[in-house]
Amino acid sequence: MDWNDSAEQAAFRAEVQRFVRERLPAYYRDTAVQRGFIEEAERDWQWDMMYGEGERQGAAQAWATALAERGWGAPHWPREYGGAGLSSMEQFILRWELASADAPVIGGGGTSLLGPTLLVHGTEQQKQQFLAPTLRGEILWAQGYSEPGAGSDLASLQTRAVRDGDEYVINGQKLWTSAGHKANWIFMLVRTDPNAPKHRGISFMLVDMRTPGVSVRPIESMSWRHATNETFYEDVRVPAAQVVGEPNRGWYVGMTLLDFERSSIASAVAQRQQLAQLLEHVLADRSPHRAPLLRAELAERRVEVEVLFNLSLRIASMQAAGMIPNYEASMGKVFSTELTQRVARTGTKVFGLYANLWSTSEPLSPMHAQCTQTYVDRTVGTVTGGSSEIQRNIIATRGLGLPRG
Numbered sequence: 001m002d003w004n005d006s007a008e009q010a011a012f013r014a015e016v017q018r019f020v021r022e023r024l025p026a027y028y029r030d031t032a033v034q035r036g037f038i039e040e041a042e043r044d045w046q047w048d049m050m051y052g053e054g055e056r057q058g059a060a061q062a063w064a065t066a067l068a069e070r071g072w073g074a075p076h077w078p079r080e081y082g083g084a085g086l087s088s089m090e091q092f093i094l095r096w097e098l099a100s101a102d103a104p105v106i107g108g109g110g111t112s113l114l115g116p117t118l119l120v121h122g123t124e125q126q127k128q129q130f131l132a133p134t135l136r137g138e139i140l141w142a143q144g145y146s147e148p149g150a151g152s153d154l155a156s157l158q159t160r161a162v163r164d165g166d167e168y169v170i171n172g173q174k175l176w177t178s179a180g181h182k183a184n185w186i187f188m189l190v191r192t193d194p195n196a197p198k199h200r201g202i203s204f205m206l207v208d209m210r211t212p213g214v215s216v217r218p219i220e221s222m223s224w225r226h227a228t229n230e231t232f233y234e235d236v237r238v239p240a241a242q243v244v245g246e247p248n249r250g251w252y253v254g255m256t257l258l259d260f261e262r263s264s265i266a267s268a269v270a271q272r273q274q275l276a277q278l279l280e281h282v283l284a285d286r287s288p289h290r291a292p293l294l295r296a297e298l299a300e301r302r303v304e305v306e307v308l309f310n311l312s313l314r315i316a317s318m319q320a321a322g323m324i325p326n327y328e329a330s331m332g333k334v335f336s337t338e339l340t341q342r343v344a345r346t347g348t349k350v351f352g353l354y355a356n357l358w359s360t361s362e363p364l365s366p367m368h369a370q371c372t373q374t375y376v377d378r379t380v381g382t383v384t385g386g387s388s389e390i391q392r393n394i395i396a397t398r399g400l401g402l403p404r405g
């Protein structure tokens, strides 16, 4: 397999590099390190636009304008809805180059999950109402799928929605509603027919978070961040026109992922950069006692980062060939999230006792405490978006053809 760019891909890559050089606001260049430590969702420019002030908000506006000119804020959406209609290989290159420049990530639940879902299943009225404001960063979306008894086994969800005239009335609880304290809308899976088989009686609904009866309780993570929440719904009235797709068929609506680039390339780039900094640090540190012990481990990480690039390229090339990655995407997810943890752990070993420093601004904190903070914060990476065990089940059954346990 030849992973090198074709002439057209090389030209597109050069175009993206030029775009980043000319249009990425100085704020984003200068704050790349600090931005690595803020809540994942809040690294999106959309957050900066809604909640930032001064230079931060101005940078988000400038970046939004630059992206909008080319439709690159939603590269996988069709042009008529403000996207760029890029091929999956172009999306892959775009993500790669933006990650290399530490530009804000493309996506967020609104553009990566909800947008494609509306494009396929939404009414024209829903597309008109939600797509453009989402792209402009005026609507921030949370995702309300998981519940206390429904995570890996999502189809067990119990939050009820009962039809009452032109409305549904929702009662129940969602768990792990990331960014629920900042989002103004949420897309939810709710049970509309409790008597149907469990994948059947579910509907996909769009709910304004400011509706009476919605409440949000914070969950603080082990890295002292408030990124996610419990959300409660008490007699929340939602217009029936905000059901997406057919009622009771919401399970299938919720699983839509229109030709969305799923290669983990941004993570591969981030791992490569972090490891490069780590190696620089080791090579600059002439103390004889640490490096030899860690040499084999660092070499292993270096090889693993290249493996991740290869997994990413494999997924991208499958998508480019019109295939839908299945267990291959699970391999990428497991490998990328576990590698993030391994690179951070190797970093903490390299830094020895200095790895105890948590502050990113303390001059003695090596690499701005990046490895230490990642080590603690990215524990959840192997749980969110489908745990490693669930991904391994997919790899075992669909990839290796093993029987279900």
Ligand SMILES: Cc1cc2nc3c(=O)[nH]c(=O)nc-3n(C[C@H](O)[C@H](O)[C@H](O)COP(=O)(O)OP(=O)(O)OC[C@H]3O[C@@H](n4cnc5c(N)ncnc54)[C@H](O)[C@@H]3O)c2cc1C
Pocket (backbone or CB within 6 Å): 142, 143, 144, 145, 146, 147, 148, 149, 150, 151, 152, 153, 175, 176, 177, 178, 179, 228, 380, 383, 384, 385, 386, 387, 388, 389, 390, 393
């Ligand atoms: C920080 C964070 C943010 C999140 N954000 C969101 C969000 O915004 N919106 C949202 O809807 N959800 C969100 N989630 C939920 C996430 O998708 C679930 O946590 C995840 O799917 C696992 O579900 P669970 O926590 O209920 O664990 P469980 O499903 O109860 O699993 C517990 C353990 O059992 C293992 N296990 C379960 N079933 C199997 C099986 N069949 N075979 C082998 N092992 C199994 C799991 O791997 C895990 O180790 C978030 C979670 C976290 C931690």
